Amino acid sequence: MEKQLQLFDPMIIRKDFPVLSQKVNNQPLVYFDNAATTQKPQIVVDALTNYYQNYNANVHRGVHHLSQVATAAFEESRDTIRRYINAAYTHEIILTRGSTESINLVASTWGRQNVKEGDEILITELEHHSNIVPWQMLCEEKKARLRVIPINDDGSLNIDAFHNLLNSKTKLLAITHVSNSLGTVIPLKEIISAAHSNNTLVLVDGAQALSHLKVDVIDLDCDFYAFSAHKVYGPMGIGGLYGKEKLLNEMPPYQGGGEMISTVSFEKTVYNELPFKFEAGTPNAGGTIAFASALNYLKGLGIDAIEAYEKELLDYATQRLLEKSNIRIVGTAPGKAAIISFLIDKIHPYDAGTILDQMGIAVRTGNHCTQPLMQRFGIQGTIRASLAFYNTKSEIDSLINGISKVEELFL
Amino acid sequence: MKIEETSDTIINEFDSFDDWMDKYNYLIELGKSLPMIDERYKVESNLISGCQSRVWLHAEFDGKLVYFTADSDAVITKGIANLLIRVYSGHSPQEILAASTEFIKEIGLTEHLSPTRSNGLLSMIKQIKMYALAYKTMQAIDN
Structure with missing residues (x-):
């Protein structure tokens, strides 16, 4: 100590x-x-430079040496991220461009599949635009209703109002962990447990949380957790989405392309397994590796x-x-x-x-x-x-x- | 006074300042002294988008010359608006359209010209030129 x-x-x-x-x-x-x-x-900058200087190759593709080294480092980084937020499985970590894309991913896949006319999605007054607009777009498309939990004058969440807003139509609660404007920390465990008792899933916007406090997705029992590397001392353009395995398996893919498929013919495409199903195209391997080095650095502190x-x-x-x-x-x-x-x-x-x-x-x-x-x-x-x-x-x-x-x- | 003459005067004024404090002090003074826009023109439709502070710009055309008035809830923005009005107000649409915006760089306010989301200098200039273009078109049709 x-x-x-x-x-x-x-x-x-x-x-x-x-x-x-x-x-x-x-x-x-x-x-x-x-x-x-x-x-x-510096260690993050070095990790990024080292990747491009010494072992840049497309991951999961080649049988050659560099591709294998890059793939191993990339997947190891995914596991570092998993351990940092204490997810159960490495394939529950979907790599994205950041929190915004992670939230949009859930809105476009889980949302389109599960939200129906008349359903309700619950957010709070504290949310960043990136945890408002994707839900607004979904609600507009599905004729669902976006409802907002008010806050108290000190910036804390109005818990009574939250309980009152929860009802049989509430499909999802999309809520920040830490408010980017005010710093308010949401008592997530209590809220998630209440939401679950109501059969409401919970997506947490963790963009601001990872750098300030310990995040344990198993302990929180959240269904989705979105985060960005650049807000946690890592590089820009990389981030992730944690999702419970069962939900991720049931969700349709997000974008189509390479990597996310298992077999492709012009008649039918079979999608790849988790997490690759949600990672179309060449991933930001260098960024992911540098992100993991940032998390290791934080762990060291x-x-x-x-x-x-x-x-x-x-x-x-x-x-x-x-x-x-x-x-x-x-x-x-x-x-x-x-x-x-x-x-x-x-x-x-x-x-x-x-x-x-x-x-x-x-x-x-x-x-x-x-x-x-x-x-x-x-x-x-x-x-x-x-x-x-x-x-x-x-x-x-x-x-x-x-x-x-x-x-x-x-x- | 021609537009270039006014902007040269402003460049000279700013040249005489030794440090940034003097420069901002001057801008703040200009901001505080900017004649307020007539209240009835402080409306949504006169708001310039792309500013972190709210800026209202109103234009009037007497058939020959364009006159601008402006206001902002931030003093520095108001100071910048005041400079722009000094340069562009009271000139013909043709003159306004032809005028260069180089003086902004020369007085060391380039940080206000960068296309960031926070400031409205570029948007203000664009709006001033848009008014000039609209009045020029109006003139052409009338003639």
């Missing part, structure tokens, strides 16, 4: 992330846009240690922000992840973000792809600082100084 704590010195960890040591506008970069995408440790340190950072940032009487934090649900959305009284988020950028501080401003959530709070958008384990308290001090500068300019 002591070794792990010693390892968890952010100043040492930062050395693993070369991108963080640069200056932006002549100031040391303060990167607080981790909910948009996380930075990559220890997700418990990460969670503890991020909580310390979040508490410090919250306290420093609240020292300013003109700052309002949007989203104060207990036990939330290290994401803080806030507003400075009488200053537009865009103005604040522009000036902070001049000082080398990267925050996100706007609606964070959650327009309905912003409407819920009656605001156009927020300033969002989303923290990662490589951030430091001194960077939070820089943000606070930056905000003072913003106030000086605009007030």
Whole structure:
């Protein structure tokens, strides 16, 4: 334990992330846009480079040496991903371009097969557009109804409303694990168990969760879990969908092409087994291998240690922000992840973000792809600082100084 | 004053600033001093899409020259709108269409020109030119 704590010195960890040591506008970069995408440790960059330098080949195709090495590394990476989220079988991990594609995959296959006219799909007010629009499209096509679980003023889910909305027509609950805008962590176990008692399946949008907390799909008992590598210190353009074996087997394929077939004739095609049935075309092998190296890196740091340190950072940032009487934090649900959305009284988020950028501080401003959530709070958008384990308290001090500068300019 | 003369003046103004703070201070001042658009023109149809902040742009044509007014809920955006109005307002549709947008780069606001989802500078210029094109077409038909 002591070794792990010693390892968890952010100043040492930062050395693993070369991108963080640069200056932006002549100031040391303060990167607080981790909910948009996380930075990559050198080991992930190396894994990607190593793949293309030394063993790039199309996987599952060739009998030759390189193809075998690449295929072995690719499938081993799939298993690393499986172990990281504790899925039962490696073939329950479908590799996709990211959470968005994973959700669309379920909507297009399971959704088209199972959702009928008059059925209901349940989402929450917290959802990212990518966990709203695919369901909206499905509902439109099937004449089904999209229903929305409201949240409380602190950004936590209104559990009573959830229970009231569940009914015999509710086919699916599509719900975020961690809100990208507010940081709210959903008490999934309780919710999934209630949904299952109602014969409602549950898809979890885990895009924001994997980097902040321990995810165990067996313990959660979710039916689908969508995630993106680039939000967990891995490369862009790769991600995954966990699905329970039985469901995945019953679902029709997503896209047609190579890899997803077993035999093809012009009269009839027999589809391949899991997971390949859902992976048409040449996969992003290098990206998958680099994704696995990111997960191994996180495992090395220890997700418990990460969670503890991020909580310390979040508490410090919250306290420093609240020292300013003109700052309002949007989203104060207990036990939330290290994401803080806030507003400075009488200053537009865009103005604040522009000036902070001049000082080398990267925050996100706007609606964070959650327009309905912003409407819920009656605001156009927020300033969002989303923290990662490589951030430091001194960077939070820089943000606070930056905000003072913003106030000086605009007030 | 011709469009190029105004934009040259603006380039000179920005050249005199030593650091980014001065530059933004100036933009903020411009933003605060921008004559508000007439309330009745702050409507959905005058909203420019593609901006993180809301920007309303209103155009009027007296048969010869085009006049613009604008407003935004963000001060920096308003400052930029003010610069654009100074350059393009009060000119003929032909002049507006022919004018270069190089001055934006020269005053060091290129970060506002990048086609990101967050800012509306490009959209504002596009909208200004669209109005000019529409009025030019109107003129041609009337003649």
